[in-house]
Amino acid sequence: MKHTSRNAWIQLAILVALGGAVILTLILPQLSDRQAADPPLELSVVVRESDSSLWSNARLGMEQAAGELLAELRFLVLTTSNDSQEQMDLLRRECERGADALVVVPAAPEELSQNLRDLTGQCPVICLESQVEGTALTVAPDNRALGQALARALLEDWTGGAVLLLNTAPESEGVLARLDAAKEVLEQAGVPVQCRQARAEGMMAVLDGLVRESETGWIMAFEPAATQGAARAKEEQDLKQPLYGVSVTTDVAAWLERGTVTAAAAWSDYAAGYLAVESAVRTARKERVEMEPLPFSVVRGEDIYDPDNQKLLFPVAP
Amino acid sequence: MRAFFKGFVGKVADRYRKMSIQMVISLSFTAVAVVGMVFMGLSLYLRFYTTAETLAEDNSLRVLAQVNLNLERYLHRMMRISDTMYYRVIKNTDLAEGTFIDGMELLYEENRDSLVSIAVFDKQGGSVSAVPLAGLKTSAAPQTSGWFQSAMAKMENLHFSTPHIQNIFDDPDYRYRWVVSLSRYVQLTRDGVTESGVLLVDMSFSGIEQVCQGVELANGGYLYLIDSDGELIYHPRQQLIYAGLLEENNLQAAGYRDGTCREKFQGQMRQVTVKTVGYTGWKLVGVVPAEELGATSRQTFLFGLALLLFSVFLMAFLNFRISAHISDPIRRLEQAVKELEAGTENVEIEEGGCYEIQRLGHSIRSMVSTLHHLMDDIIQQEGQKRRSELEVLQSQINPHFLYNTLDSVIWMTEAGRYDEAIQMVTSLARLFRISLSRGKRIIPLADELEHARHYMTIQQIRFKNKFTTQISAEPGTEGLYTLKLIVQPILENAIYHGMAAAEDDGLITVTARREGETLLIEVADNGMGMRPEVAASLLDEDRPDVRTTGSGIGVRNVHRRIQLTFGAQYGLTILSEPDEGTTVQIRLPALDETGLALYEREVMG
Numbered sequence: 001m002k003h004t005s006r007n008a009w010i011q012l013a014i015l016v017a018l019g020g021a022v023i024l025t026l027i028l029p030q031l032s033d034r035q036a037a038d039p040p041l042e043l044s045v046v047v048r049e050s051d052s053s054l055w056s057n058a059r060l061g062m063e064q065a066a067g068e069l070l071a072e073l074r075f076l077v078l079t080t081s082n083d084s085q086e087q088m089d090l091l092r093r094e095c096e097r098g099a100d101a102l103v104v105v106p107a108a109p110e111e112l113s114q115n116l117r118d119l120t121g122q123c124p125v126i127c128l129e130s131q132v133e134g135t136a137l138t139v140a141p142d143n144r145a146l147g148q149a150l151a152r153a154l155l156e157d158w159t160g161g162a163v164l165l166l167n168t169a170p171e172s173e174g175v176l177a178r179l180d181a182a183k184e185v186l187e188q189a190g191v192p193v194q195c196r197q198a199r200a201e202g203m204m205a206v207l208d209g210l211v212r213e214s215e216t217g218w219i220m221a222f223e224p225a226a227t228q229g230a231a232r233a234k235e236e237q238d239l240k241q242p243l244y245g246v247s248v249t250t251d252v253a254a255w256l257e258r259g260t261v262t263a264a265a266a267w268s269d270y271a272a273g274y275l276a277v278e279s280a281v282r283t284a285r286k287e288r289v290e291m292e293p294l295p296f297s298v299v300r301g302e303d304i305y306d307p308d309n310q311k312l313l314f315p316v317a318p
Numbered sequence: 319m320r321a322f323f324k325g326f327v328g329k330v331a332d333r334y335r336k337m338s339i340q341m342v343i344s345l346s347f348t349a350v351a352v353v354g355m356v357f358m359g360l361s362l363y364l365r366f367y368t369t370a371e372t373l374a375e376d377n378s379l380r381v382l383a384q385v386n387l388n389l390e391r392y393l394h395r396m397m398r399i400s401d402t403m404y405y406r407v408i409k410n411t412d413l414a415e416g417t418f419i420d421g422m423e424l425l426y427e428e429n430r431d432s433l434v435s436i437a438v439f440d441k442q443g444g445s446v447s448a449v450p451l452a453g454l455k456t457s458a459a460p461q462t463s464g465w466f467q468s469a470m471a472k473m474e475n476l477h478f479s480t481p482h483i484q485n486i487f488d489d490p491d492y493r494y495r496w497v498v499s500l501s502r503y504v505q506l507t508r509d510g511v512t513e514s515g516v517l518l519v520d521m522s523f524s525g526i527e528q529v530c531q532g533v534e535l536a537n538g539g540y541l542y543l544i545d546s547d548g549e550l551i552y553h554p555r556q557q558l559i560y561a562g563l564l565e566e567n568n569l570q571a572a573g574y575r576d577g578t579c580r581e582k583f584q585g586q587m588r589q590v591t592v593k594t595v596g597y598t599g600w601k602l603v604g605v606v607p608a609e610e611l612g613a614t615s616r617q618t619f620l621f622g623l624a625l626l627l628f629s630v631f632l633m634a635f636l637n638f639r640i641s642a643h644i645s646d647p648i649r650r651l652e653q654a655v656k657e658l659e660a661g662t663e664n665v666e667i668e669e670g671g672c673y674e675i676q677r678l679g680h681s682i683r684s685m686v687s688t689l690h691h692l693m694d695d696i697i698q699q700e701g702q703k704r705r706s707e708l709e710v711l712q713s714q715i716n717p718h719f720l721y722n723t724l725d726s727v728i729w730m731t732e733a734g735r736y737d738e739a740i741q742m743v744t745s746l747a748r749l750f751r752i753s754l755s756r757g758k759r760i761i762p763l764a765d766e767l768e769h770a771r772h773y774m775t776i777q778q779i780r781f782k783n784k785f786t787t788q789i790s791a792e793p794g795t796e797g798l799y800t801l802k803l804i805v806q807p808i809l810e811n812a813i814y815h816g817m818a819a820a821e822d823d824g825l826i827t828v829t830a831r832r833e834g835e836t837l838l839i840e841v842a843d844n845g846m847g848m849r850p851e852v853a854a855s856l857l858d859e860d861r862p863d864v865r866t867t868g869s870g871i872g873v874r875n876v877h878r879r880i881q882l883t884f885g886a887q888y889g890l891t892i893l894s895e896p897d898e899g900t901t902v903q904i905r906l907p908a909l910d911e912t913g914l915a916l917y918e919r920e921v922m923g
Contacts, residue, residue, distance in 0.1 A: 011635050018628035025621035061557070254492035257457075271561035295562060305485045311560035314483050314494045316523065 041071040041101065043280050044094040047128075048107035048172075049081045050201075054224050054247075055105075057315050058128070061273030062103070069281040074099070081201055081225060082169060084108035088119055095123045101280035106130050108171035124283040126276050129223075130174030136283045139276040141267045142293040143174045146246070147181030147222065153263040153298045154182075154218060154244050155189050161217025162192035164210060164241070168200040168226035178222040178246065178265075203229030208237045221245040224252070227264065231255040253313045256301040267296035270315045339648055343641035344634065351633045359626050366618060371589065371608075374536040375578045378591035378604040381535055386593050386602055388529045389543075392432070393598060396500050397476055399429055400519050403436060404504050408517065414509035418447040426450060434484060434497045434520040438504065439466065441514040446506065451487035458486035460516075465501040469516045473503035478598045480549040481523045496523035498551065526552055530602075539589075539606035546599035548572030571603045580608065647671030651679055658686060719773075719810070720746075726780040738779050745772040755802060759883070760914060763798045763830055763837065767791055770805040770828055777813050785817045785824025785843075792831040799909045800837060801883055804876045808841040808890075808902045811873055816845020816900055832908050836888075839904040846897060853894040873902060880906065 045062060047055050052075060059075060066073045074094070078086050084107040091112075094102060102120060105128045106112045113133040116125065125135040132138070154163065163186055169175040179195070186193050194214035198206050200223065207230055211219065219234070219241045221227040227245025231252065234243055242262040245252065255261040272294055282289045299309050334342065407421030422436050426449045437448035443461030445454050460466050463486070468477040479499040497520040506515040526543070530552045533541050542553040548569040550556060558564040567583040567590075574592045581590050587608035594601050647670045657665045667686060669679040723746050730739040752769040755761045767789050774787040787809075805828060817824040826843045857877050877890040884907050894900035909917060 011631075011638070015628070015631055015635055018624065018631050021624040022621070022628050025617065025624045028617055028620065061561075064555070064557070251492075253494060257492070268557075268561035270557050271563050274558060274561070274563060305483060307482070310483045311557075314496065316481070316496055316556045316560065 041069075041281055041284050042074070042099050043071050043101050043103060043277060043284075044074045044076060044097075044099040045103040045276075046076045046078075046087055046090050046094070047105040048078060048087060048169075049105075049225050050078050051081070051225070052077045054228065055269065055273070057269035058273030058276075060315050061268075061270035061275075062277040063273075064270075065274040065277035065281070069278060071100075071277065071281050073277070078107070082107040082171070082199070084111050084171065088112065088115060091125075092119045095120045099123060101126065101284040103128065103276045103280050104132075104135075106132050106172065107169075109173040110171060124280065126280045126283065128272060128276050130172045132173075137279045137289060137291045139272050139279065139291060140174055140294060141265075141296040143177035144181040145293075146265045146267075146296050147178035147183075148185050149296070149298050150178070150220065150222075150244055150246070150263070150265045151182035151185035151189075153265075153300070154220065154242075155186070155191065157242060157262065158189075158191060158218065162194050162215060163218040163220055164214050164216035165193055165195045166203075166210075166219065166221045166226050166230060167195055167197045168203075168221065168229075169223055170197055172223070175223045179220075182220060182222070198226075200225035200229045204233045204236060207233035208239060211239060211241055217241055219243045227252060227261065231260045235260050253304055256299065256304050259301050261301070263298050263300045265296055266299050266309075266312055267294045268312055268315075338645065340638070340641045340645040343644060344637045347637040347641070348630070348634045351637070352630050355626060355629055355633075359622055363619065363622055374539070374589060374606045375591060377536045378539065378578065378589070378606055379593070381533060382541065382591055382593040382602050382604050385530060385533055385541060386595055389526070389600075389602070390596050392525055392529055393478070393595070395429070395432070396519055396521050397597075399425055399433070399436075400476060400500055400502055400517060403438075403519070404502065404517055408438065408504050408506065408515075412507045412510065413446065419449065422447055422449045432522055432525040434495055434522050435487060435518070436520070437487075437518045438506070439516045439518065440506065441470070441516075446515060448487065451489055453488040454486050455488045458488075460486050460518075463499075465499040465518060466516050469501040469503045470514070475502070476597070477501045478545070478600065480545050480551055481526075484520050497521060498523055498526060523552075530554075535604050535606050537606055539604060541602055541604045542566065542568065543595075544568045544572055544601050544603060546572060546601070551600060568603070572601065574601070574603075644672070647675045647679065651675070651682060655682065719806075722780070723776055726776070730779070742776050742779050745775040748772045749776070753803060759802055760799050760909070760918075761802045763791060763795055763800045763839075766800045766802065766805055767828065767830060769803065770809055773806045773809060774826065777809070781813065781817065784821065785813070785826055787826045787828070789828040790830070792829065794832040795830045795837065797910050798830075798832065798837050799911070799914045800839070800906055801880055804880065804904055804906075805839060805841060807876045808873060808904065812841060812843040812845065812900065812902075816843035816847070819846050835908050837906040837908045839906070840901055841904070842899060842901040844899040847899050848894045849896055850894060853892040853900065856892055857890060876904070880904070 043066065045059075049055070052059070055075075062073055062075075065071070076090055076094070078090070080086065087104070087107045088111075091102060091104065101124045103126045104112070109127075109130040109132045112119075116132065116134040125132070127135045127138040127140070129140050130138070130143075131140070165179055165183055167176070167179055183193050183195065194216050196210045196214060198210060203226065207219075219230055219239075221230045221243065222245075224245075224247035227243070227247045228251060230243055230245065233239070234241070235255075235258075243260065244263050245261050246265045252261055252264050256264055275291070275294070279289045279291060297309075297312065299313065303309050304313055337345075403418075403422065403425055407418050407425070411418055411421070418438055422438075426433055426436050435448060435451060438446040439460050440446055443459060443466060445452070445460075448454075454460070465477060465479045468479075477500070479501070481496050481498055483494045484497045484499070485494075500519040500521060502517050504515045504517045505512045507513075530541060530543055531554070535541060540554050543551040545551055548571060550559065550566065550568050553559055553566060553568075555564055559566055565584065567581060567588075570581070570583075571590065571592065574590060576592050576594050578589060578591045581588050589606040589608050591604040591606075592601055593604075647668060650668050650670075654665050654667045665686070667679055667683040669676050669683065671679070723742065727739050727742050727746070730736075730742065749769060749772045752761070752765050752772070755765065771787070771789050774789070778785070778787065809826060809828070812826050817826070824843065824845065826841070828839065828841050830837065830839045832838070856873055873890055873892065880889045888905045888907060891903040891905070892900065893903070907913070907917075
């Protein structure tokens with residue numbers, strides 16, 4: 001009798017559990033709807049330049065990713081390019097303001113690496129361009145391979161004379177890696193190399209002097225701002241030295257077309273921006289993210305209208 | 319396989335034979351219900367899934383038709399611009415006398431929201447007229463462009479290019495704009511002579527983008543636009559595809575016919591709806607992830623599964639209860655029959671449940687009642703038989719003794735020993751009165767001893783006082799009862815076998831005492847005795863009856879009567895030694911008046 005009664009209770013319990021499962025499956029879609037209605041993540045993007053137009057393509061990609069992944073973007077630039085202190089202040093302020101993740105183009109990766117935990121706490125940080133120790137991920141091409149490819153493009157044209165390597169971001173690990181790799185390739189090929197430090201914004205003032213001082217017949221820049229600065233200076237000062245640079249901005253495309261820039265190592269800034277925001281969102285949501293180096297190609301002026309290069313250089317805004 | 323199947327069937331049959339009726343009913347009902355529910359559930363689920371797919375397909379077709387309509391309107395507008403340019407401006411202008419500029423500018427201004435440029439080229443690719451930018455880049459070679467070659471190759475058609483950066487015009491601002499080029503072969507008139515040329519209308523890509531943008535299909539679906547070769551014209555994530563972060567199945571989609579089909583792309587099943595845009599050969603492709611359809615149906619599936627499990631268990635639960643309700647009367651009947659088999663009396667047999675079970679219960683109850691009656695009859699008959707046997711045993715005593723006594727009375731009367739004769743007859747009368755005891759088989763111990771005393775009186779007269787008799791009852795035996803006429807046969811044996819050689823010194827003692835729940839009557843003589851094995855054999859049932867002097871049957875009859883009446887634990891014990899005498903112990907239950915009444919009610923019925 002006792003056994004029968006216990007069985008009846010067990011049966012009743014199973015019945016109640018299954019009834020609960022039915023109700024749960026009924027309200028499950030509403031629960032998932034509620035989950036979908038979670039507030040969007042707030043992401044802050046802090047670049048190292050004072051000119052946001054350099055990142056216009058990346059910004060398009062970021063905005064597309066933010067739209068798809070329900071995130072809100074705050075795009076911040078520095079008052080002075082590569083001002084690491086200002087950048088760190090900005091990062092601290094954004095973290096304190098409650099940003100869910102940060103996307104940073106570091107001005108001084110090493111310095112940032114040392115202060116990252118104090119600045120950002122547990123807030124995930126995604127880096128563009130340069131790798132910073134302690135950050136969740138870095139979205140960048142293989143900087144060494146990029147430097148080597150750019151140097152090989154110069155070697156194809158090289159007819160003699162020294163090459164001026166513009167070191168415009170001595171604290172940026174990514175930019176330095178490009179420069180070092182290019183220098184190695186050139187030196188291995190027996191090309192004389194002259195490295196000079198300069199600020200990208202001051203290129204207009206110093207480039208001519210640097211070229212004269214180093215007596216170089218070729219110029220290489222390894223970051224978009226430097227390439228842009230050097231191209232402007234070259235046009236203004238009517239410098240004859242072929243310029244090899246890094247960028248995918250429309251300006252550089254025009255300079256490529258005009259021949260001011262002979263070749264530019266280009267990757268899809270749109271893709272970099274998209275991937276950076278996508279990674280930031282996924283990291284903030286505690287999802288697993290893996291990142292591979294961004295593909296890049298070296299584009300010459302005569303090739304910019306090649307269909308693949310059109311897609312690379314000129315983003316189709318959605 | 320066959321052996322396995324047979325084995326399985328055998329096991330099921332074996333299990334079935336061991337199952338209770340409740341379990342069989344419950345399982346059968348549940349199995350049938352489950353099969354029915356699963357069948358219905360699957361049918362409904364498939365129906366729902368098919369309906370969801372059809373709805374998604376209808377939705378895609380409807381949306382694509384609408385987008386196609388808007389796109390055709392847009393393209394027709396461009397074609398009208400081209401037609402206007404050609405038939406109103408180019409056809410009406412002789413280049414030797416004028417230019418197309420005014421007409422072109424007018425057209426451009428009217429449609430500048432969707433146009434990037436309008437240009438006319440001669441057959442060598444030289445610019446004839448162009449707005450808003452008139453100059454060509456020094457590096458420009460229009461004749462090598464795809465749109466130019468298409469126009470020259472198929473003169474009768476209008477040609478739409480895929481999106482590209484228009485790179486032939488010299489823009490001082492270096493703006494690079496994505497356009498879709500509409501080109502056609504035109505005939506230019508120069509000084510009355512017609513010559514070949516190409517009219518180019520560059521549509522802003524954003525115009526097409528606006529038509530296609532923001533269109534959402536069911537379950538997170540989207541649409542994209544391709545040309546007849548599968549080259550992408552518009553895609554909501556076009557730049558991601560261009561950047562190599564995403565892939566689309568556009569090349570394969572170029573081979574699809576209008577309508578809906580399913581494809582597997584990158585491991586994902588997709589419902590693809592295709593609609594060809596008129597004149598251009600472009601295709602609008604709507605993609606609805608079948609997995610997304612599945613996501614909705616997965617929830618439905620989960621709900622269905624939970625509902626099915628709940629229903630199955632509820633069904634099983636209810637079936638178990640209902641079958642228990644149905645089968646409980648049968649189980650109780652079975653239990654009652656089992657109790658009957660075990661010999662339990664007064665088993666209550668219900669007549670509950672449904673009609674058939676009531677009838678079955680009624681039949682079993684009738685059968686049991688009949689059985690009880692039959693058993694009662696048998697018991698009664700057995701009792702009667704036993705009583706008859708006892709009566710026969712008792713009656714075996716009386717004739718011998720009566721004959722001997724009466725013979726003695728005759729002999730004494732003839733001898734003139736009237737007093738003794740009178741005493742003997744008196745004792746005989748008393749003896750018979752006690753023997754009769756109004757038909758009772760169990761009489762007070764005092765009566766039995768009285769009976770023995772009268773018997774010994776008679777025998778002493780007959781045997782001329784060769785022996786004396788002492789009959790006594792110890793305290794505690796008052797009010798006890800004993801089987802009638804059990805002492806007399808022992809005394810008879812003591813007289814005939816023990817006192818045969820006595821010469822006035824024979825002594826027979828009868829003592830009654832109580833030992834716990836046993837009444838012990840000892841009859842002892844100091845006669846010749848016998849060997850112990852002979853004494854033991856006297857009660858042996860297999861020993862042939864030997865008629866000797868005296869009452870005949872003797873102690874064995876008494877022993878048998880006692881055991882028949884009270885059980886095997888009671889009866890006689892004979893202790894004897896040659897020349898020492900013999901003692902016969904009679905063991906009986908110590909029955910007082912209450913015990914006797916109980917005994918008669920329980921044992922004798």
